[in-house]
Amino acid sequence: MDQAMFCYQCEQTLGSKGCVKVGVCGKDATVANLQDVLIHLLKGIGFYGQKNIEKGVKIRSKINKFVVDAMFSTLTNVNFDPDRFVEYIKLADAMKEELKTSAGEIENVPKAATYRPPNTLEEMLEDAKQVGVMADENLDMDIRSLRELLIYAFKGMAAYAHHAYVLGKFDDEVNNFFYKGLAATLDDSLTVENLFHLNMEFGQTNLKCMALLDAANTSTYGNPEPTEVLITKKKGPFIIVSGHDLKDLKNLLEQTEGKGINIYTHCEMLPAHGYPELKKYKHLVGNFGGAWQKQQNEFDGIPGCILMTTNCLQKPRESYKDRLFTTSIVGWPDTPHIDEVNGKKDFTPIIEKALALGGFTEDEPEKKILVGFGHNAVLSHADTIVEAVKSGAIKHFFLIGGCDGARPGRNYYTEFAEKTPQDTIILTLACGKFRFNKLDFGTVAGLPRLLDVGQCNDSYSAIQIALALSKAFDCDVNELPLSMILSWYEQKAVGILLTLLSLGIKNIRLGPTLPAFVTPNVLQVLVDKFNISPISTPEDDLNAILGIEPLVKK
Known part of the structure; x- marks a missing residue:
């Protein structure tokens, strides 16, 4: 039954x-x-x-x-x-x-x-x-x-x-x-x-x-630094590391060093390339694929292994179930799991499997993207940013970040990013960025227009950047020329939203749908107190945002 x-x-x-x-x-x-x-x-x-x-x-x-x-x-x-x-x-x-x-x-x-x-x-x-x-x-x-x-x-x-x-x-x-x-x-x-x-x-x-x-x-691991990351494939055996756990990645890098295995990050592990203590490993070669919800297609029949360190795991297809390994909190029935024993993990099974599979047979033409703009890296340019805003070179900041997912309507975030004016900066984090992080947005005031702040785990960085800018301009965060356009999927996004609201941040646009567990009465309280609103269309939302003159105190 x-x-x-x-x-x-x-x-x-x-x-x-x-x-x-x-x-x-x-x-x-x-x-x-x-x-x-x-x-x-x-x-x-x-x-x-x-x-x-x-x-x-x-x-x-x-x-x-x-x-x-x-x-x-x-x-x-x-x-x-x-x-x-x-x-x-x-x-x-x-x-x-x-x-x-x-x-x-x-x-x-x-x-x-x-x-x-x-x-x-x-x-x-x-x-x-x-x-x-x-x-x-x-x-x-x-x-x-x-x-x-x-x-x-x-x-x-x-x-x-x-x-x-x-x-x-x-x-x-x-x-x-x-x-x-x-x-x-x-x-x-x-x-x-x-x-x-x-x-x-x-x-x-x-x-x-x-x-x-x-x-x-x-x-x-040190403060993340702006770093170019290869997003194409290299010849040879490989292991793809997905999830969020930097320690598992570090341990795997140590255990694979000198063994001829290329290590790729996947999805939310992409920001790992910006950390000095991780990027020093030469066999951390690049990032594989896009956001979590594409893994069933992207992993289909690959001649290498996948290590899932945390969320976001999907049901593995039979074509790669034997080469997907879980560890820590993650689990799927009848798939290999690597436990911690006496404080250590032995990745020998996944290493041997990767070597046996052989990997990719040829290199792809190189293509790279830029990551590593945590709060330390961004705020090291604070004076430049402040002067650019005061001079009018930078008109607005958009935080376009959050979770990606498969539900129709998430193309909104790609279109919104593409339509942002050339005199604006896009801050992004979490896997929602895979909708647009391979596009070329150019530069403004000597800075890349797209600044990848990191994982959803790095939302603290985005908050610190906003608070530091409000201090520099001697104004409330809500008076900054900053708009938050957020996508959500799972519960970390729920926690981050409550943190933003607890800081008094208003006018957040949230999508692609509002939470089913929030009743009309609770939603109305959020609207009344924080002016939180669902996304509409990229054009209408951009017009509404940019129609308000940003406040910059002299």
């Missing part, structure tokens, strides 16, 4: 309402329902964790990291392996019971916090009917909307926290807020206003988490 599910956490959710039989992302009802059980347990962990914090009991680091990793595992296009989720559920139950014991006697415990999962997958799936997003039919729609908004944002922050943990960095304030926020989703006394303010508090906490990750990356 077919299982039912309900999931509306991503932009491509079926009919902009919700996936009910199989996810558009490729996850089946089994995985979707196991994720619901896991999230339900994490809410209980949040409740007891918060009680420990209130009593001054320090939570073990192992539990903090588990919460981060478990949340991350439920983010779209990360883990599709039901066996891994059964393991997570059993671990979550054990950790919840540990926190319950250390919290001591507690009054008025929510029923959900007392939940104990069964032992078998089949029984867990039965329980999922009682704990899913829509299980409580009587819950106020706006309360549900704001709770889910917070949960999905936490999934995004968990991704950032995970990458920081991998590099040995964490923050107690960030960790503690996971417990506070998850506990709040079980608190029926909280009003719409309470939950709205909690979402804004999340935004500020996520900013701290992104700053933590930025510091972890730059202290480990």
